[in-house]
């Protein structure tokens with residue numbers, strides 16, 4: 001998005017998109033869903049249609065890994081090939097899967113899930129995995145639970161170190177709805193357990209948990225969060241603190257270097273402390289703002305965070321920012337299959353997460369954007385429509 005927006009903003013300027021992978025830029029959300037389920041391939045899930053970048057005048061260099069930035073000479077050094085000079089540089093290097101020391105990437109029967117290559121390798125590993133042993137997913141967050149749902153193996157076990165699943169994004173009560181859906185599919189979710197050690201076995205991997213349990217797994221899938229790819233920025237001396245620090249114009253401390261997406265951390269009025277947002281819509285909108293500004297525009301980024309997750313027939317949607325889920329949520333159920341929990345501070349909805357609410361989450365987004373004041377009574381009363389709460 002940054003490259004396209006930069007070209008659109010200044011069409012006579014050369015825009016070069018460097019990517020370390022040998023693929024057209026692809027969407028990541030399908031990797032843990034339809035790609036893992038074997039229903040689609042990464043190459044059919046492209047961010048823009050084939051040829052569209054070239055048609056827009058953006059030059060694309062694949063297999064072009066940036067290894068260093070020379071800020072004084074405004075050069076990006078590549079692993080292969082001559083350095084590239086820049087007038088303005090956007091760092092949109094994303095994040096990598098957080099690795100567990102006991103389960104290094106590349107160890108036999110240990111799979112991580114971040115890239116298309118990861119998803120395809122995991123799919124292949126699942127095909128070859130012994131059906132007699134469970135697949136074990138480490139991490140009961142969004143990626144781990146999506147993976148457990150998508151692989152469609154009844155004997156899957158999810159291990160979560162915390163006291164509830166999805167603890168970064170919802171209350172334990174809300175998480176229970178999702179956990180129950182997994183259990184009805186035969187997936188077992190064990191809470192409050194972590195892996196103490198792991199060793200390869202003849203047809204899988206043996207893991208010992210910190211409660212002494214031993215599991216012989218066919219395969220381990222690790223989904224314990226992401227870490228921003230900040231090495232380039234750190235080496236270049238840019239301020240980094242769990243992400244490259246940027247202002248609302250996506251600017252780093254160097255006026256010619258911008259950062260956007262999963263790799264950037266910034267202040268926004270929607271979050272009480274500087275936040276690094278790791279979701280699809282943010283990546284699009286933030287990238288767009290960075291591209292416009294890198295090409296000389298003046299767009300302040302001000303989008304309410306949001307994400308979705310698909311697990312079985314459940315569509316989970318969230319909007320706003322949790323701020324650590326400090327206050328007890330207010331819940332509204334509509335029938336058996338629609339549920340939303342609101343997190344409210346000072347009489348205003350700050351965050352909401354739902355299953356089955358569909359387009360009504362757009363209304364909640366507007367409530368957050370407008371700072372609509374609400375009471376617990378009306379929020380929890382399903383007979384009061386959300387549209388009525390929002391007003392016109």
Ligand SMILES: Cc1cc2nc3c(=O)[nH]c(=O)nc-3n(C[C@H](O)[C@H](O)[C@H](O)COP(=O)(O)OP(=O)(O)OC[C@H]3O[C@@H](n4cnc5c(N)ncnc54)[C@H](O)[C@@H]3O)c2cc1C
Pocket residue numbers: 018019020021027028029030031032064065066067092093094095113114115143229232260261262263277278279280281283306307308309310
């Ligand atoms: C499996 C998975 C499922 C997801 N599902 C959802 C979902 O359901 N809903 C949702 O809202 N969000 C979801 N997300 C999050 C969303 O996809 C990310 O927030 C988004 O992809 C971030 O975009 P980005 O461009 O910042 O980073 P990335 O998508 O990580 O892209 C960064 C790119 O930079 C490249 N790169 C990194 N370093 C270098 C270098 N030194 N030189 C050259 N290139 C480099 C990488 O190869 C990569 O192509 C999911 C993410 C994953 C991984």
